[in-house]
Structure formats: C-alpha cells, structure tokens
Amino acid sequence: MPKWGMVIDLDKCTGCQACTTACAMENNTLPGESWQDVLFYHEGKYPNTSIKWFPRPCMQCENPSCVHVCPTRATYKTDDGVVLIDWNKCIGCKYCMIACPYGVRFYADERPLLEPDIRQAFPGSDGQMWSPPFQNPESDWSKGIGIQPRGVVSKCTFCYHKISKAPAGVTDLDEDDPDLVEYVPACVRTCAPKARYFGDLDNPESKVNELIANKRGTRVFEHTGNKPQVYYLGEHGTVPKFDPQFDDQA
C-alpha cells in the first residue's frame, strides 16, 4: 500500500493559479472555496520588496489533527495515507476546521465567498448544495468526493477518485507517463512549470523521496506535530510571520 505524498518546488512555481483552476473544475468547488489555493506573500519594505507564491493543498497529514478531533469519525485517514471526509457522517460542527493548522477546510453552507452566488444560478438537486451543468460524474459522499450536501465540511482529496485507481505498485504518478496520466491529481497534471510531483513516500525509490532528500524538502508548521505529507522545495519554504501591520505599510 503506498503512502501518497506531494512535493511542491517553490522555486519553480510562477503563481499562475492553473492548479487552483484545475482543482475547481475537477471538483466543482464554489468560487472562493479553493481546495487548492496559491497564497502569495509580500516580503521586505518598499522599495526592496518581493512577492512569493505558496501553493497550499490539504497537507494530508501523517498525524492529522482534523481526524483526531472529529467526534463522529467522519474525517478519517485511508490506508494509502489520504485524509477524507464521509459526508454521510459529518454533523457540521466545524471542529476540524478549528483544528486544521493549514486552513484548508471549507464549510460551503455560508455566505458566498465571492459574488455572484453561483449556487443560485444552478440550484442544487439530489441533496447537493448546487448542481452545475458541467459536473464531474465521479461522486462518492462517503469519501467527500463530488459536490457537498448542505451542512458538511469539505476539502482537497488529493483527487482520490483518480489516484485510488492507479495500478498497484506504482511509485510515482507522473503526468509525463501516458500510462499514468489519468491517475494524476488535477493540480499536478496541469502545473506548466512542473513544480509539483506526486508519489509514494513509503517507497525509497520514488521520485518524491529523491527530491525531498536531494533538495532538502521541508514541511510547514512542524511545531503542531501534524507531519504533513506535502513537502516544499526551494529557498523560501517557510511561512512568514503573521504581520497585521502590513495593511498600514502598504
């Protein structure tokens, strides 16, 4: 059984947001509810400023605080290392959102994050919060795949509907391999500068492990003990301190 993980090379990321768009199309997420977001940070003070991009999916933590706090076990970890949500069990208490250090969980039953409210343009049927005409046919509420029903939490699934069908024994899901491209998560497949890699963290031969070892991959917010399965490469693989004065300086 693999332990799926992702490596994101920050030196290669151009902040194009293609991954965000691909994820939204693949998973029919609501506008503003980006399971796969690309954060940006300003650093330094004018005139010596720089901007840096930080793609942020769910970290599919090895020791996921969201799983530990969920009183109904609606959030669970699969044997292949992915954290999923069973929408049939979720009570919408949002404790997992409180407990996720990475801010990657969403409760769609709230005011629209961006206007206009697309849910009103495509009212939901079959219990879904909305029903767009371009919906991905893959849907499994027991794994949090598809469009959410009302009153539950959702998040990135590492495109579980794709990766779970990959042939057994594969070490890396590389979009350049024609035999494997259909099993590659949408964000990895679409990344033009190839800043993302996806593979088996338990296999010492995998490309992801090679990159983590050779380029000193880091994980963010290690102090929480969550142990993400998403590693970052590059010179600036740390998150800047929260600085609420930023607005005044700008």
Added chain:
Amino acid sequence: MSVTAEQIPGGPRYSGNTMTATLMLAVGVIGLVIGLIAAWPKFIHGGAALSQGSDMMWGLPVVTYAFLALSSFGVSMVAGVGAVFRIEGWDRIAPRLFTLALGLSIGALAALALELGHAFRTLWAIPLNMQIRSPMLWMGAFWGAYVVFLVWLLLRLRQVDIRDNTVRMLSIAIVLTCVGALFTQGLVYGMMVMRPVWYGAATPLYYWVGSVVTGLGMALLFLNITHRFSHGGLAASKRRVMERHLPVIFLVALVGYAIVVVSRTTAGLWSSAEGVQIVYQYMVASPLFWFEILICLAVPIVFMSMAGLRGNPLIQTTAGALAIVGIFIARYEFIVGGQLVPLWKGSWIPALVEYSPNSVEWGMFLIGVFLAITVYAAGDRFFNTGPHRGD
C-alpha cells in the same frame, strides 16, 4: 430512606408566589418568540444567513452554547454543595437551582443544535463511531449523563425531600458529570496547539473558575427574583444561606476569577507566541474589555466586600447580573479571540479576522437564553409540587 414533608427541618417557609413565576414565564415566552423571529432566516437560508463563516467558524451561537452550558454546570455545582453535604438551608435552595441548571442546559443545547450542520445526526453518529481521541466526544458523554441525572433527580424530588439518599447519590453524580463536562469543554479549546490563544493546560481550570462565578451569580439573580427581592418570608436557615454564605462565597469566587483574568491578560500581553500578543492588545483596546473588568467584575467585588450591603437582595441581584454579563463577554472574547488570527492566509488577508454577530445570530442567542428562563419559570410555575412546594 425517604424523608417526608413533615420531617423537613427549617421552620417557616417562603410562601410560593405563582405570580412571579407566571411573569417570568411570560417574559421567557415573549423573548423566545422574539428570538425565533430574529433567527428565522437561519431556518430558511441555513448557514448563509449568519455572519460567521470559514474564517470565523465559531461565532456568537457557539459562544451562547458555551456560556449557557458552563452556567448550567456552575449552578449545579452550587446546588450540589447543599444537596451532597446536606447543609441546612442550602439544601432548600437546591431543587430550584437544579431546575435552573436543567433550563440552562436545554438553552445551550438549543443554541448548539441551531448552529450544527446536522443536529439530529449527532444522536447516532457520535455514539456509534466513538472517536475517543476527541474531547468533544467526552464532553458530549458527560453532558448527556449530566442531563439524564438532572431530569431523574427533579422527577424524584416531586415525591421525596432533598435529604433522600437516592437524591444525594444523584446529586453526587450530577456534580461529577458536570465537572467532567466542564473540564472536557475546556479541553476542546485547550488542546488546540494551532490556536495559541486557547492552548494550554490551564484552559479547563479557567473554565472551571468562570463557571463557579456564573453559577453563584445565577443563583443570586434567580433566587432573588423568585423571592421578589425580599428575604423576609424565608426560613431562618435559608435566609442565613442567602444573606451570609452565598455572598461570601461569591466574593471569594470573584476574587479568584479576577486573579485568573489578570494573570491571563498579563501573560497574553507579553507572550512571544505568534498571534497571542496581537489578540490581547486588540482585546484590551476594546471598551468591552474595560466594561467587563471595571463594571462586571470590580463592582460586584466591591458590593460583596461590604458586609452591610452583601445581604441586600437588590445588591445581590445587581452583582449577580453584572458578573453574568462579564462572564458572557469573557466567553465571547475567548472563543472569538482564539480565531482572530487567520490561519495561514496570504497577503490578501493582512489583518485580524473581522467578525461582528448579525441579528440572526443574536436571535439564536435570545432563543438559548429565553428557553432557559422559560424552563426555569415553568418548573416553578407548574412543577413546584411535592415536599418542596413552597421552598
């Protein structure tokens, strides 16, 4: 062994006034209707009607539920002292306080049910899946048992006196389960290492101290209203409890709580943990904080320190009401404050999360509060029977 009404010690009794209970009941029902009207959009539009969202997950409805639940536990602890140790006079106030505790728990459950995405699903999804690592599971288990024991005790009190042995056992069970629920509720926040304003082993203790203050404040407020701001008709032992014991213990609890608040605020203002100092600076800069400290905490301490004043029913009512408002503000600051620092957001969220409750959330608050008042008043009005009639 059961004790009959004839064997009850304590001299003359307060002659129960159904008028006060009826008035309280009317206030409760009117408040409930106003709350329902204000919260109506929640029933139509769901979570979209609320001001809280993915940045502020737990807003006023959760504050309301936490406040009412902790108040219920506090009131039960106060009642439990009388019922478990059989302190003469104190035991006579216990039945009414247990009714209040039940009302507060029902109000808390209503606020929580309105907030949850799937309230009824909790009934099977939590017990059937048993995530024992989650403090929320334990809080639910303790709270559920606590409510069952409360109902059982109140039903039994319709036949027997508070000095009955089963009632004593039930009172012990109530105190133990409410302390369990209190501490696990503290753990719901205290275990969150990613939320440094909440994190720490002292959080459950902070909850406990606040809960004792609210319990005593609620006891003084509701008992004095029920006795129509006069201790004249009370039995001597009960009067002694109302005029001497409760106010002095209230004073000790208030001082203890003030020490905790000062130490938390000082530690927060000088903390080097990322995000803590900013939140405390933000809280201390708010007039709400100073209202809480100077009016809701200092004034009751002054009132209860004055031996000539603390037995006065009107002074007790004022001090109790102020302390209750202060603890509510503290719960709001704590729960909302813990979420003010946005978790790992980019430069497009440069400041603290902005949140102010809207009218729908205030409607949910009113539902919780007035449901508690309604249950208490209905208990007094319709179920004040058996050996305790007239207490």
